[in-house]
Amino acid sequence: MLELRHVSKSFNQKSILQNISFKIKKGETICLLGVSGSGKSTILKMIAGLEIPDGGQILFNNIDLTSTPPHLRDFGLVFQDFNLFPHLNVFDNIAFGLKMRKINDNQIQLRVAALLEQVNLSGFEKRNISELSGGEQQRVALARALAPQPRLLMFDEPLGALDKSLKDDLLNEIRSILHNENIPAIYVTHDAEEAFAIADRILILQDGVIIRDDTPEEIWKNPKYVEVAKILGIGNVVEGEVIAKNKIKTEFGIFDIDCKKNKGEKVNLLITQSSKSKDEMINIKVEDIVYKQNQFEVKSRGAKFLVKEKTKIGQTIKVTVQVQCLE
Amino acid sequence: MMNKQVTLDAKNIPVNIRLFLWLPAFLFLLSFFFYPLTKIFSLTFDFSTLTNENNLLITRNSLLFTFYQATLSTILTFILGIPSAILFSKYDFCGKSFLRAITAVPFMLPTVVVAAAFNSLLGSRGLIPLLSSFFFPQLPITNYQFTGTLTAILIAHVFYNTTIVIRIVGNALSQLDSRLENSARVLGADSFSTWRYVTFPLLRPALLASALLVFMFNFTSFGVILLLGGSNFATLEVEIYIRALQLPNLNLAAMLAIIQLFFTLIFSILYTRTINQVNTQTNPQFSQTQKPKTFKQKIFVTTLCFLLSAFFILPLISLPIRSLTRLEADRGQRDEIQYGFTTDYYQELFINRRNSLFYVPPFQAAINSLSYAGMTVLFSLALGYPVAIALAKPTQLDKFLDPLLLLPLGSSAVMLGLGFILSFGRLISSPLFVPIAHTLIALPFVIRTLQPAIKSIPDKLRQAASTLGASPFKVWRTIDFLILSRATLTAATFAFTISLGEFGATLLINRPEYPTIPIAIQRFLSQPGGLNYGQAMAMATLLMILTTTSILLIEKIRLNQSGEF
Structure with missing residues (x-):
């Protein structure tokens, strides 16, 4: 029409x-x-x-x-x-x-x-x-x-x-x-x-x-795009660098993912929390906690994650995440 | 000082003190407004007045002519005013605020100055006719006439009132949300229907209100008509003046004054109703001015800017120029005319050429004017202050008494003068009556200036100052005095300016040996010869400078005030 x-x-x-x-x-x-x-x-x-x-x-x-x-x-x-x-x-x-x-x-x-x-x-x-x-x-x-x-x-x-x-x-x-x-x-x-x-x-x-x-x-x-992820407010957009084929280094550790970029190039990753056990597991250091609807929102290096148990600032916890490449 | 503190705590003033605050102003109005009004009424409702055929004929003619010229003037004002309102509300251009300010100047100028200004530009001794006959002597300018024509009256009325249309309609236009028009367009209205069903209905109250106000001012116009038109153009006002002084028939004058009062009252009521609708209409904070873009818009903006500048600046500039240039013989000599720059007209102001007892040198008129203005300032402040204090935190009583103060504004100056003549007869030769009449006119302005200032004195600020350890006197000096002195200065300047330029009432009640500046200008304009004309120009220039300075002073004090609170 x-x-x-x-x-x-x-x-x-x-x-x-x-x-x-x-x-x-x-x-x-x-x-x-x-x-x-x-x-x-x-x-x-x-x-x-x-x-x-x-x-x-x-x-x-x-x-x-x-x-x-x-x-x-x-x-x-x-x-x-x-x-x-x-x-x-x-x-x-x-x-x-x-x-x-x-x-x-x-x-x-x-x-x-x-x-x-x-x-x-x-x-x-x-x-x-x-x-x-x-x-x-x-x-x-x-x-x-x-x-x-x-x-x-x-x-x-x-x-x-x-x-x-x-x-x-x-x-x-x-x-x-x-x-x-x-x-x-x-x-x-x-x-x-x-x-x-x-x-x-x-x-x-x-x-x-x-x-x-x-x-x-x-x-x-x-x-697919950093801007889209930001407008939608899904997950955390994290910067990383390709250090080897299929290896990307970020502030939250090194992920095994192929973003089709050459070694040394910068990439943006979308890190979303997931409950599937086969996904990646990362360690984060708790910098701030807010209680939110039966869960705790934990902040670490500008990223936000939700956890069930009460944590303390300074403590390190494990979170399961899914990682995607963004353009 | 403690005493002052008590009176200024306006909230707690008991009723008997409140009445006492109103007493001086009330007695003043009673004796100088309401008493004369009853005199006018009693003369009007005299059987012989109402049935005299000649009286009725004159009344009908002057009423018809008043309506005729006021309607024409209003239409012409709208023809210039509406495009100007669009210009100022829709477009951005270089020099906009200056041009806007210039269009507002005439409104505040005394009528004699405006009349003299147009005379200096277009009158038969004015710049344009004299210069064109000087440079193009072969041009056949026979029977050129400006003063004494209806055109002159109409042009001056447009000059005065265009700013009203620009202000009221321009405001409404700039508050008009263009998205409403967009909505209409999307809903299927073509551009004419959009105008017919959306734009026009939204603007209607503003159009109506400004039309009523302009019409009312034209209806009661006196100085411009008498000075530019002459007594042949007998509006109600002019007729009242003629019947009061020139061809005395006080009964007729009184009847005309009542008719005049009746119409002004109706117009004021209608105006107040419509202007209230204007204020509550659309949501403000909508400025969507833009630079002219299309060719059409550029033509519109340029042409109108040029037209407005010429119309509003030329008369105001030609007045001082004409007062400093000799373009014709001083006393009708045919030969040896010196053309060019001269300060003679100003020097002549100090000389009593005629050595006549009744001739008053212009310098003396200026002194009269200044002392009348000074008295007006004193009277209106003395009467206005108590009322302003009572009105700062008004009770029902104050709200009831308040409109009474505005009544003298609704009645014309000529009518005030007539009332004085009828009520005080021979007493009127006392020079006190001129400032009393001026005070009647100035008082509402003075109270309106003082009242918000007194109201704005923050109790909390004063309490804070005293808790900080300031003595009552120090509190008064640092807080109240500062605020009040500014307001007092503004109010005084208002009263001063009003008195300085007042023409109508003064013309009726002043004594020949104590003329004011406006009266002197009128006398010079009505006498033959280039020297008289030049002196009229010189005096009008001085009056214009004095008035504009006062207006600028008021504006400046006001700006400072708003900056602080």
Whole structure:
């Protein structure tokens, strides 16, 4: 359905996005994951038509939309800070897109009522925006975007301004709505947890380039890049040096692993804890301990491990780990 | 000093002392505002006044003309003001803050200065007509007229009020979240619908509020209309003046004053309502200014910058230039005109040419003005301080009494003058009445300046100082005195500046032998000859310098204050 081909964009001679290409299938939810400033929102703005790409094409069902104005694209966009119209009440906010499409009043009434029920806000029609809580505002924003039945739905950090418990509730709601409506969706976030919860496919953006495009399982299994491992917050990224074939020396000892590098080269390893006995065993010296949910988080040389037994600072303990090469 | 401490602990002031604090200002208002007001009322609601056909005709005409010129002025102000508001709220360009400051200057200048400034630029003795006839003598400039035309009035009104539109609408524009427009676009609104259903409704309160304020100022404008238009342009204000002094018909003047008061009251109420909506609208902290990028934007920014600079700087520069250049004969001689630089106009200010008893040399007018201003400062501080102390931590009583103080602001200066004439008759020849009228106008400003300062004196700071071992006097000197002296200086400067430039009320009540600077300027402008004109220019220049210095002083004290708290 949606396809981006070699899209690029720069502001004031500074390149923001380079050669962005991806496709979204019907009913698929993809997630653009990246730290702030990685260019995620700019991609959405270009798809929405609020920014024009410097190069490349944006297509929907193989029709080039690159220079189509936003109001003719039929896409929905939900912003982080809701962006509800402060001068309109809940009903008129949700009805806005329908009115712009000159849909008759009876149908608008029905559609708005159905949407309010869908986002659990039945009876809120006459409320003013300023009377709503953050979560309620975001629900109205969601309903507003869904109202005109867009061909594609985009979310720009939609839960960024909400607190944790609200976030989880709304995330579930969004997921079930997307599932029911079967609309292709792009979800932008810097929060890996959200991305894994909602996405069929995750695209990881780093400095304006997509460095990973895969299913959540694959990315979790094999992050492949240092940046990906860091964004996902999996395991410990540790520097090492190839001292012989299949031998890499790190601060945590020497590991037998082939990173396809020559002797003397530096490599990054991902060290994750594992419970399988056939994995590597390392000794670490405890530098700091924090009690965390029935376990102890032990820090040593910038890396973190979880252990069952209480330890003391200065003590040396054994941990089973899995080691992967990163690029 | 202990005594002072007690009065300043505003929280604990008992009601009887609170009443006592209000007493001086209240008595003052009672005798010099409300009593004259009742006089005006009683004259108006006289059966013969209300039924006199001639009176009604004059009233209708002046009312219609007032609405007509105020509407035209407001429309023109918006034609310049809206693009300027967009310019300042959306774009970054070189010299932006300077240009913004320049557009705000006229608002604070006395009407005589503005009138003289436009006269010096465009009037028939002004720089542009004289210079063009000097350099291009073959140009057929016959019947050139600027002063005495509606155009002159309208231009001066635009000059005065554009800053209001820039401020109110510009603020609303810069607080407008562009993402709301983006949302609308994505939801299927084309650019016109976005403007129609999102941008315009969000700006409407600001547009309405600024339109009301501009209209109100144009409606009550007096000095500009009299000085640039002349008494042919009979607005309500001018008509009141004419009926009070030139063709006396005090009943008619009183009736016009009541009508005027009625409309100003309505406009103020409407304005207060709409401006409240402006404040509560969108979330602030949204600045999205950018350098002009496209060709269209560059053209827009450059043209408007050029236009605004010319419009706001030229009159203010031409006034001092014209006061220092001789471009025509001093007394209508045909030959031997010396063109060029001259300080004669300034030197003449000190000479009583006519040796006439009623002729007052301009130098004397300056002394009058300064002593009136000094008295205004004393009166308004003496009356304002107790009220400001009571208002620092207001009770219900204070909140009830507070709006009374603002009433004199709502009524026009000419009306204040008329009230004095009606109430005090012959007594008015006492030179005290001019500073009393000025005090009525200055008092609200003085109280508004003092009150936040007194409120800001932190009790905790004072307690901390005394626990550190400071004596009560030392506490007062190191904390209260510092804060209060600044506020007092600001308030005094306000009162001083207001008195110095006041024209309307002074024109009605001043004695011919004690003219103020604005009155002297008006007299010189109405007399023939290049020398008189030059002297008017010279005096207006001096007044402009004095006023601008005072404004700068106020701004500087304010900046320092905000930096510290």
